[in-house]
Amino acid sequence: MRGKISRSKSSAKHTHATIGMILPLYIFTLIFVACPLLYMVALSFATPGEVHGVQWIFTLDNYRKILEPVYLNTFVQSFQLAITSTLFITLIGYPFGYFMAKLPAGGKKKAMLLLMLPFWVNSLIRLYGWIIILQKKGLLNFVLKKLDLIQKPLKIMYSYPAIVIGMIYVLLPFMILSVYSSAEKLDWSLVEAARDLGASKAKAFWTVSFRLTLPGLLSGVILTFIPSMGLFFIADILGGNKVVLVGSLIQDQMTRGNNWPFAAALAVIMMILTTLMILLYRKVTNAKEVEGLG
Amino acid sequence: MSDSFLELKDLKKSFTPGEYVLQGINLKIEQGEFVTLLGSSGCGKTTTLRIIAGLEQPDSGSVWLEGKDVTNLEPNERDVNTVFQNYALFPHMNVADNIGYGLKIRKVSKADIRKKVKEMLELVQLEGYEKRKPAELSGGQKQRVAIARALANNPRVLLLDEPLGALDLQLRRAMQLELKRLQKKLGITFIYITHDQEEAINMSDRIVVMNQGRFEQIGTPDEIYNHPKTSYVATFVGNANILKGELVGMDGTVAIRSENIILDENCKQGYSAVVKEKNFAAGQLRVLLVLSDGTEITASRFGMNANIQPGQQINWYFDLKNAVIVDNAKGERL
Amino acid sequence: MNKLIELKNLTKNFDDQQVLRGINLDIYENEFLTLLGPSGCGKTTTLRIIAGFEEPSGGEVLFNGIEISKLPPYKREVNTVFQKYALFPHLNVAENIGFGLNLKKMDKDVIAQKVRKMLKMVGLEGFEKRDVTLLSGGQQQRVAIARALVNEPKILLLDEPLGALDAKIRKQMQIELKKIQQEVGITFIYVTHDQEEALSMSDTVVVMNNGEIQQIGSPTDIYNEPENRFVAGFIGESNIIEGIMIRDYLVQFDGFEFECVDKGFEDNEEIEVVLRPEDLDIVEPSQAKINGVVRNVTFKGVHYEILVETELRTYKVQTTDYAEVGRQVGLKFGPEDIHVMYRMGAY
Numbered sequence: 018m019r020g021k022i023s024r025s026k027s028s029a030k031h032t033h034a035t036i037g038m039i040l041p042l043y044i045f046t047l048i049f050v051a052c053p054l055l056y057m058v059a060l061s062f063a064t065p066g067e068v069h070g071v072q073w074i075f076t077l078d079n080y081r082k083i084l085e086p087v088y089l090n091t092f093v094q095s096f097q098l099a100i101t102s103t104l105f106i107t108l109i110g111y112p113f114g115y116f117m118a119k120l121p122a123g124g125k126k127k128a129m130l131l132l133m134l135p136f137w138v139n140s141l142i143r144l145y146g147w148i149i150i151l152q153k154k155g156l157l158n159f160v161l162k163k164l165d166l167i168q169k170p171l172k173i174m175y176s177y178p179a180i181v182i183g184m185i186y187v188l189l190p191f192m193i194l195s196v197y198s199s200a201e202k203l204d205w206s207l208v209e210a211a212r213d214l215g216a217s218k219a220k221a222f223w224t225v226s227f228r229l230t231l232p233g234l235l236s237g238v239i240l241t242f243i244p245s246m247g248l249f250f251i252a253d254i255l256g257g258n259k260v261v262l263v264g265s266l267i268q269d270q271m272t273r274g275n276n277w278p279f280a281a282a283l284a285v286i287m288m289i290l291t292t293l294m295i296l297l298y299r300k301v302t303n304a305k306e307v308e309g310l311g
Numbered sequence: 312m313s314d315s316f317l318e319l320k321d322l323k324k325s326f327t328p329g330e331y332v333l334q335g336i337n338l339k340i341e342q343g344e345f346v347t348l349l350g351s352s353g354c355g356k357t358t359t360l361r362i363i364a365g366l367e368q369p370d371s372g373s374v375w376l377e378g379k380d381v382t383n384l385e386p387n388e389r390d391v392n393t394v395f396q397n398y399a400l401f402p403h404m405n406v407a408d409n410i411g412y413g414l415k416i417r418k419v420s421k422a423d424i425r426k427k428v429k430e431m432l433e434l435v436q437l438e439g440y441e442k443r444k445p446a447e448l449s450g451g452q453k454q455r456v457a458i459a460r461a462l463a464n465n466p467r468v469l470l471l472d473e474p475l476g477a478l479d480l481q482l483r484r485a486m487q488l489e490l491k492r493l494q495k496k497l498g499i500t501f502i503y504i505t506h507d508q509e510e511a512i513n514m515s516d517r518i519v520v521m522n523q524g525r526f527e528q529i530g531t532p533d534e535i536y537n538h539p540k541t542s543y544v545a546t547f548v549g550n551a552n553i554l555k556g557e558l559v560g561m562d563g564t565v566a567i568r569s570e571n572i573i574l575d576e577n578c579k580q581g582y583s584a585v586v587k588e589k590n591f592a593a594g595q596l597r598v599l600l601v602l603s604d605g606t607e608i609t610a611s612r613f614g615m616n617a618n619i620q621p622g623q624q625i626n627w628y629f630d631l632k633n634a635v636i637v638d639n640a641k642g643e644r645l
Numbered sequence: 646m647n648k649l650i651e652l653k654n655l656t657k658n659f660d661d662q663q664v665l666r667g668i669n670l671d672i673y674e675n676e677f678l679t680l681l682g683p684s685g686c687g688k689t690t691t692l693r694i695i696a697g698f699e700e701p702s703g704g705e706v707l708f709n710g711i712e713i714s715k716l717p718p719y720k721r722e723v724n725t726v727f728q729k730y731a732l733f734p735h736l737n738v739a740e741n742i743g744f745g746l747n748l749k750k751m752d753k754d755v756i757a758q759k760v761r762k763m764l765k766m767v768g769l770e771g772f773e774k775r776d777v778t779l780l781s782g783g784q785q786q787r788v789a790i791a792r793a794l795v796n797e798p799k800i801l802l803l804d805e806p807l808g809a810l811d812a813k814i815r816k817q818m819q820i821e822l823k824k825i826q827q828e829v830g831i832t833f834i835y836v837t838h839d840q841e842e843a844l845s846m847s848d849t850v851v852v853m854n855n856g857e858i859q860q861i862g863s864p865t866d867i868y869n870e871p872e873n874r875f876v877a878g879f880i881g882e883s884n885i886i887e888g889i890m891i892r893d894y895l896v897q898f899d900g901f902e903f904e905c906v907d908k909g910f911e912d913n914e915e916i917e918v919v920l921r922p923e924d925l926d927i928v929e930p931s932q933a934k935i936n937g938v939v940r941n942v943t944f945k946g947v948h949y950e951i952l953v954e955t956e957l958r959t960y961k962v963q964t965t966d967y968a969e970v971g972r973q974v975g976l977k978f979g980p981e982d983i984h985v986m987y988r989m990g991a992y
Contacts, residue, residue, distance in 0.1 A: 121548055178469055204397075204399070206395055206397060206399040207399050207401060207402075209366050209386070209392070209393075209395070209399070210395060210399035210401070211368070211401075211412070212365075212385070212386040212387050213366070213386050213387070213391075213393045213461075214387070214392065214412050214413035214416065214460070214461075214464060215366055215367075215387045215413045215416040215464065216387055216412075216416050217385070217387055218385075220416060222418075223389075225401060226410075228403050229402070229403060351811045351813055351814070352781075352811055354781070442736070479683055479684050479836055479838045480839045481838075481879070482684060506811040506812050506813070508812065508813075508946075509812070509813040509946070510946075512944065512945060512946045513943070513945065532944050532946065533944055535945075536946040547813060548946065549946050549947060568947075570965075572949055590845065591844075591864060591865060593846075613923045
C-alpha cells in the first residue's frame with residue numbers, strides 16, 4: 018500500500034510528552050537567559066548618565082567609541098592572546114589527548130584522574146600557585162639558578178608570557194579531553210588497514226588517525242579560543258596592569274568607569290565575535306560530519 | 312632458507328606470561344593455493360594471520376615469503392594484504408578513494424589509479440559505486456569493497472580474517488562461491504580464516520585445523536573429512552562419533568561419521584543399542600543411540616522415517632572402510 | 646492447547662517504509678515457534694511488537710484474549726534474550742540472574758534458590774560468583790537465558806541469540822535451547838535467518854519475506870511441502886522447474902511426463918515443480934528420462950554436490966556417489982520426490 022502513511026496515534030502521544038518535558042526548560046531559558054541578553058543589547062544603545070546611571074536615549078556613540086584606537090587595540094590584544102594561547106594549547110594538548118587514548122584501561126583511568134584532580138581546586142587559587150612559581154624569587158628561578166642555567170633571575174611575572182602560561186594551564190584540559198574523546202572512538206583496525214595497504218606509521222597517522230580525530234581537535238580549539246578571549250582574571254592576576262583584555266575593560270567600565278552602556282556595547286561585540294566563530298566551527302565540522310565522522 | 316612460496320617456521324607467541332597462543336607452528340604454502348585456518352575462538356588462527364601480515368611480531372620463529380625472511384618487515388613493506396573481519400573501510404573516504412588508497416601511497420599516477428579502481432569494481436561487481444560512502448553500503452557491499460581495496464595492490468598473498476562472519480546465511484553462501492571464483496581467476500594465494508567447517512570444506516584446497524595454538528592436521532577437505540587423524544578433527548569437522556575400538560572389534564579410538572552409521576530396525580545385523588532421541592532437520596533424520604557401555608552416538612540419513620521411537624531397541628552397523636582410527640589406545644596422537 | 650498470543654492484521658510503518666504488511670498469527674502454549682526469513686523481512690519487528698518495544702501502526706496483539714499493544718514491556722509476562730546478551734558487567738553471574746527478582750524485592754534466600762535452580766538448568770552449576778566478562782560466548786548466552794527465565798515469564802523471546810557464537814558452539818547451544826524449552830514448558834518465540842537452525846529446533850516455523858508471512862508449518866511441512874517459490878528457494882536447496890499439471894497425479898516438465906503424488910490443481914494448469922538435490926540419483930543415461938552432462942563436482946564432506954547440465958537447465962544433485970566432470974548421466978527420482986506448487990504470479 019503505497020502513498021501517504023498517516024501518523025499513528027502513538028507518535029502523536031510521544032510529541033505531547035516531549036513538549037511537556039521541554040516547556041519548563043524553555044520558560045527557564047527565556048526568563049533567565051534571553052531576557053538579560055535583550056536587556057544588555059538595549060543598554061548598549063542607551064546613553065550613560067552625567068555622573069552615573071543610564072539615560073534611555075538612543076545613541077550609537079557607544080559603538081563609535083569602540084572604534085577609537087585605544088579600545089580597538091584592546092580587541093586586537095585579546096585576539097592575539099587568544100590565538101597564541103590556542104596555538105600552544107593545540108600543540109601540547111593534541112599529542113597528549115591522542116596518546117592518552119592509546120593507554121591501556123588502567124593507565125587511562127590514572128591519566129584521567131590526574132587530569133581532573135586540579136579542577137577540584139578553584140582556578141583562581143591555582144593561578145596564585147603560578148605566581149609563587151614564576152615570580153622573581155619564585156620556584157622556577159630557584160631551580161634554574163641551582164642548575165646553573167641562568168645567572169640573573171628571569172622576569173616572567175607581570176608580562177605577556179605569564180598570561181599565556183596561565184591561559185595554557187587553565188584551558189589545556191579542555192583540549193586534551195576533547196581530543197581524547199575523539200581519539201578514544203578511533204577504530205584502530207583502520208590504522209592497521211592503512212599500514213597493511215602500504216602506509217608508513219607517519220602516513221597512516223596523517224591520512225587516517227589525524228583526519229578522524231580532527232573533530233576533537235576543532236572542538237578543542239573552539240573550547241579554548243572562546244574562553245581565552247574572555248578570561249580576564251588570568252590577565253589581571255598574572256599580567257598586572259600591563260595587558261588589558263576586553264574582559265577586564267568591560268569589568269572596569271562597569272565598576273570604576275560607571276559606564277554601563279559602553280560596557281554593554283563591548284559585551285555585545287564580544288558576543289557577536291564569539292557567535293561568528295561558533296558558526297564557522299559548525300560549518301567546518303558539519304562538512305566532516307557528512308563524511309561519516311559525526 | 313625457504314623454497315616454498317610462503318613458509319611459517321616454528322612460530323611461537325604469547326600475550327600473557329605462561330600462556331602460549333601459538334606453540335611453535337610450521338606450515339608450507341604453495342603459490343596459488345587456497346588455504347584455510349580452521350578452528351574455534353582462541354585457537355590462534357587470527358594471531359597467525361596477523362603475524363603473516365606484520366601486524367603482530369612472533370616471540371620466536373620466522374615468516375618466509377618467496378625465499379626471503381620477512382619476519383621483521385613492517386606491514387607496509389610486505390607484498391601481503393588483508394581483508395579485515397569488520398572491513399575497516401575508511402569512513403572519511405568514498406569507495407574509489409578507499410580502493411585506491413594503497414596505490415596513492417605508492418604514488419601511482421591519478422589516471423592509473425582511476426583505471427585500477429574501475430577494474431577492481433568490475434571484478435567485485437560494484438561498477439559505478441566510485442562516489443559512494445562506506446556508510447551507505449550494505450554488509451555484502453562493504454565486504455566486496457574491502458576485497459577490492461586489498462586486491463588493488465596486486466598482493467602476492469591475500470589474507471582474509473573471517474570476512475563473511477557478519478553476513479546472512481544466504482549471502483554468505485553466495486559470497487563463498489564468489490571468493491572461490493575470484494581466487495581461481497586471479498591465481499593469488501589466499502589464506503582464509505574461519506570457525507565454520509562447512510565454509511572451510513566448500514572453499515579450500517587445503518585446510519589447517521588448529522587447536523589451542525597447535526596444528527591438529529593439515530590436508531585437503533577430503534583428507535580432513537574422511538581421514539581425520541585426531542578425535543578433535545573428527546568431531547570439529549562434520550559430525551563424528553568417537554567410540555572405544557573394543558566395542559566394534561577394533562584397536563584404539565575409532566571415529567565414524569554419523570551418516571555412515573546404518574540403522575537396522577529389525578535388529579538382525581550389527582550391534583545393539585537403544586534409541587534415546589530422534590530429531591529431524593533440513594531433510595536429515597538424526598537419531599541418538601545409547602550403546603551397551605553407555606556411549607552415545609548419532610546416526611543420520613536423508614529422508615524421514617517415523618518408525619523409530621525413543622526407547623526402542625535397534626541395531627546399528629557400519630562399513631569398515633568408513634571407520635577411522637584416531638589417537639591410539641594410549642590416547643596419543645598419530 | 647491454549648492460544649497464548651494472537652496477532653491480528655499487524656502492520657507497521659517506519660517513516661515511509663512499510664515493514665509489516667498484515668501479519669496474522671496464532672501462537673500456542675508450550676510451543677517452540679521460529680520466525681524465519683532474510684534480513685529486513687520483518688521478523689525482528691514482529692518480535693519487538695510482541696515484547697512491547699514497538700507499537701504496531703495497525704492491527705491487534707492479544708494475550709490470552711486481551712489486547713496488549715499499548716502495554717509497556719515491563720508490564721507484559723514476557724522476557725527477551727538478545728543477540729548481544731546485555732549482561733551487566735559490574736555484577737557477577739548470580740547477581741545478573743537475580744537482577745529482576747531483586748527489583749521485585751523477593752526474599753534473599755528465595756532468590757538464591759531460584760538462581761541455583763536456573764544455573765543447573767543451563768548447565769552452569771557453581772558459577773554463581775564468576776565474573777561475567779571472563780565467560781565464553783556460549784556461557785554468557787546461557788547466563789542471559791537464565792536471567793530471562795528466572796522471572797518465570799509466560800513467553801521467552803529470543804532475537805538471533807546464537808548469532809555471535811562459533812559454528813560448533815552454536816550447534817551445541819541449539820540442542821541445549823531445545824532441551825531447556827521442553828524442560829521449562831513455556832512458549833519460546835525465536836527469530837533467525839538460519840533455516841537449518843529453525844528446522845532443527847522448532848515445533849512451528851513461520852517463514853517471512855518482505856513483511857508478509859509466506860508459510861506456517863512444522864519443519865517437516867515447510868521442508869517437504871513448500872507452498873511457493875520463495876519458501877522452496879529459502880529452505881534447503883531446490884531445483885525449481887516450470888511445468889504443467891496435466892491432471893491429478895501426472896505432471897509434465899522438461900519435455901517428459903512424470904507420475905507424482907500431488908493433486909487438486911486444474912487440468913493443464915501452469916505450475917512449478919520442486920526437486921530436492923538429495924532426492925536426485927545419478928544413474929546411467931538409459932535408466933532415466935532426463936539426461937545431461939556433469940559440469941561440476943564439489944566435495945562437501947557429507948556428500949558431493951554435482952551440477953548436471955541438461956538441455957534446458959542445470960540441476961543441482963547431492964549424492965555420496967562420485968561422477969567425473971564430462972560424464973553423460975541420467976537423473977533418477979521417484980513420484981514422491983516431485984513436489985508441485987502453484988506458479989508465482991499465476992493468480
